Amino acid sequence: MSTYRSTHQAVGSDTDRSPSGLATGIRPAVGGIPFLRLCAVELRKQLDTRAGLWLLVAIALVNTGFIALTFFTADAASLTWTSLAESASLGQLLLLPLIGVMAATSEWSARTALSTFTLEPRRTRVNLAKLVSAGSLGLIVMVVTLLVSAALNLAGILWQGADGSWALNWGLVGGTALALVLLVWQGVAFGLAFLSTPVAIVAYLGLPTLWTVLTLTIESLRGPAEWLDVNTTLSVLMTGAMTADDWPRLAVSLVVWLGVPLAFGLWRTARREP
Template sequence: MSVATAPTTLDVSNTPAVPFGRLVRVELRKLADTRAGRWLLISIAALTLLVLIIQLSVVLGQGLHPKFLDFLQGMNTPMGVLLPVLGVLSVTSEWSQRTAMVTFTLEPSRVRVVAAKFVSILVISVLALVIGLILGSLANVVYGALSGDTVVWGSPAKYAAFYLLLYVFGMATGFAFGALFLNSPAGIVAYFVYSFVFPGLFEIAASLMDWFAKLQPWIDFNNDQNDLIDATIHGRGWAHLIVAGLIWLVVPLAIGIWRIRRAEVK
């Protein structure tokens, strides 16, 4: 007569968690490992350099007198458009490439994975700022050397802080849309609609309706960030930025994290 034996179970209670720093390094590597991410990073750097070269050529050819802030604003054109796309791709990669099963098996805590992804885009924002400041400074010095004019620096520390916020907001908003849709094309399209379609609609509505003109600064997160680009934000502008950021950044991000925690892994 055979004796029934109890099924054995695998005790993983004492298994150490994956260090958070390692998760961040993995997520940073993912941004450059894929073909889309790698070429997007290359495109951002190349277009930023190209824009500054064109801007430098124009100001020298037309005898203009730019300041350091003018070069930072020129640098923001490609970075402000393309960095958020990287933010979208950073959070949709598992779901678009069907690698979520592997990721969440190696690290079961989805919140930790999302947090690592978010920290990775903050790191990219800092790196983008450093590269932009170096290129902008170089353009300003070259302008002074070739034109013979006095180089105007203004307040570089204040500009750096404002542009860091600008890049963080851009990448975080892209990240939020990516988390909300969990699909790369949908997240990118939604971000571009928010960036290029809604501001125009808001302007039209504000010109036609006085009550909406008073409401617009509180809901137009994209437009509110223009004061960061110009380094003129103050007082009420910060209040507008915070309220609009809650609508377009915090709410989509919260819903997106809720979706990620409950989405079926395939």
């Protein structure tokens, strides 16, 4: 009995002296995960998965192919930094938003939502980190594309006697970069709305395309399409020739094709069991 009492007193005294406060049953206050750290983790998730890595490889190959095609087929007078950068935009505009889709659906398809939302219970905060990291990845790809285009522009000057103008069309480059970020966010929004990678990809690629086809075939839809067809409004943005009338049209189309699925996705993921 004396041995039990001495052991009990020793344990009790050690527990009472513990700074964590376990003896009183009160857990210490734990600070939230910094938002920038969340963004870094989400960015790493987009690059660590096999699907994300191979999709980036595919984007790099497609961009390289388009730039090389322009480099070897365009005449010397039209070979400039802007023309080379513009030629690579199609591949990344088409494929990079799919990384946004997978960034949103990976928590549910890979069944990591339980661990993620246990470490950070504020799900909307996690989803906002996905938006920031996916948009940052789009900008990184855009910068790499500009650097590769600059290297080939220099090669054109040295080897082909090309015009090689270094005067970038900043309206075109800025519009393309903004369109890329918006499309990546649209991919994240569709991923959050459907929470299934194949369904979200089909919806992201199919629904806006179907609407565009309908507006081309049904004359009565052509007027509303100027405000509701995101493909049309983003095409104007990528030309770098936006006017005062074009910005409201872009905003309305983004509310429909980005704002609505994103709001539904944030609401759905906040209430779904992991």
